[in-house]
Amino acid sequence: MGDTPQRSAHAGTGGTPVATSHERPAGASARVAERSGNPGRPDGGLGGGGGLPRARAFGAERAFRGLTLAAGSTVLIVIAAIAIFLIAKAVPALRANTESFWTFEGWFPNDNPPKFGIGALAFGTVLSSLLALLVAVPVALGIALYLSHYAPRRLGNSLGFLIDLLAAVPSVVFGLWGRDYFAGPVADLSAWLNKYFGWIPIFGEGPYGSSILLGSVVLAIMVLPIVTSLSREVFRQTPTANEEAALALGATRWEMIRTAVLPYGRPGVIAAVMLGLGRALGETIALALTLGSTYAISFNILEAGGNSIAANIANRFGEANDTGRGALIASGLVLFAITLIVNITARAIIYRRREFTESAA
Amino acid sequence: MAKRVEAANVTAYYGGFKAIENINLTVEPKTVTALIGPSGCGKSTFLRSINRMHEVLPGARVEGNLTIDGQDVYDRDVDVTAVRRMIGMVFQRPNPFPTMSIFDNVVAGLRLNGVRRKSILEEAAEKALRSANLWDEVKDRLGKPGAGLSGGQQQRLCIARTIAVEPQVVLMDEPCSALDPISTLAIEDLMFQLKDKFTIIIVTHNMQQAARVSDRTAFFSIEKTGDPGRLIEYDNTQKIFSNPTQKKTEDYITGRFG
16 A cells, blocks of 8 residues: 555545645645555545545644644643742742741841741732722723723724723833822822721821822722723623614613623623733732832721732842742742632632623623 | 604615605504515615614714604604603514523513512513513523523514513514524514504515515615615505505516515
């Protein structure tokens, strides 16, 4: 038979020049066909006589599948590599730690004996991110709905473009702006909030300055473009048929948005918010510049202070010795875990309403 | 529960394009009126002008006079949402709200009207679903997604949703064109029942359907592409299909054109 098992498999089933020309030059396959005699295949048409050709052992289909599989596994490999690296570096520092890693409020890993705790940092990270979302998401959804359903098309497109530009501003710029220009107004706002809403525990006494509030508002501005852009795309994809159905029932525009657009966009909006949260949790330099870099757990968001895991890494990496670096990496590991939990929660929320969202597609 | 629809010199535009011109037509209460004609002749545009859905599209506008029992639909002081509540609409493709259950779909219009009491909603949902001949098929799974039903069931769900708010007039824009013959038959049967209570205007490409379900038939046509659609002939369905006055109508009915 043929020169390779694969070729002969084709030839034996009466592969014709037409049928195999995708794979190799027509001449080559013709030669193979000739050699095997091509029995029972007088006309050689595409769907003509002969048996059904056997499935290909190897082809573009399989190659592509392999490629996508490889690409998919890369994610897993990278994640695993990061996790292994973090754990390997963190464990020695955690062993050397003489205080509780979870509850100690302070960061002295370079001392002898080393003392450091993640509690305040993790708390500050989650608090500042949640506050940022609390500020950013309603505004972002408002902008997204305006752009997708209220603004004239041309205005909507150009405004959308501007919002996307906002996403491209480097975070250090936001950080510097927050620290040097925005801190003043936020301090004034803090004093005002304390004066009139001081009975709410989170609006406590000063001194005002680089506070969780300042960091959160700067974060909010940074998160805004992501949430806006994605939500706008989702809202735009609402089927016209559903919008018209609501309008034809006598809905006003806002009622139409509530009945047709928001429910349809819900999973997409959740995904957008989670991406925003991911950015907020991992944001480094802007928070390093706008938070007070203290190591205490406090719900008073106005008081100068606050810290986050990523900001702490940026602030303390330069001065860190071996144990110091290990401690920072251990904190990175905790951030990794927090992000993972957030993402799993988001998936769970989307998954819970799968029955409805899948039929929406 | 059913009202007379009168159109006088109705002309509708999409931006600079005139889609229909000077349509004059009166639809009697509790009848089924079919609008037929070749594609692009403006029958859907006219239908959407009646409940002011035409103006939803950017740049679209309507001129002329359209009244429901003498009330001008396009009066400046008239609330457009009230018009659409009075004149319900069923679309070409079944369009239940994908995120809502069957029950929520049926009562969506009532909820928009501010009805909150569960007992009222349940009663209205059952009534509407029974009227739409869908109750027996869905009564055990009202909490399931409306989009999980078959195409024909979805369309009847949309009809139930439309009639749940008890409109005066029901507009149907090729309601069966996406359905199989059995579902189509179910919907045609439904139209017979519904005309006891509602004035029904239906756009259809299917002339047998027009002949089967309608009392009166309006034939729309265009001279050539780009021209506005005009009403060529409007008469009793039997007359239109057996002995039309206009040559164009006869050509269309007999399949020589369009």
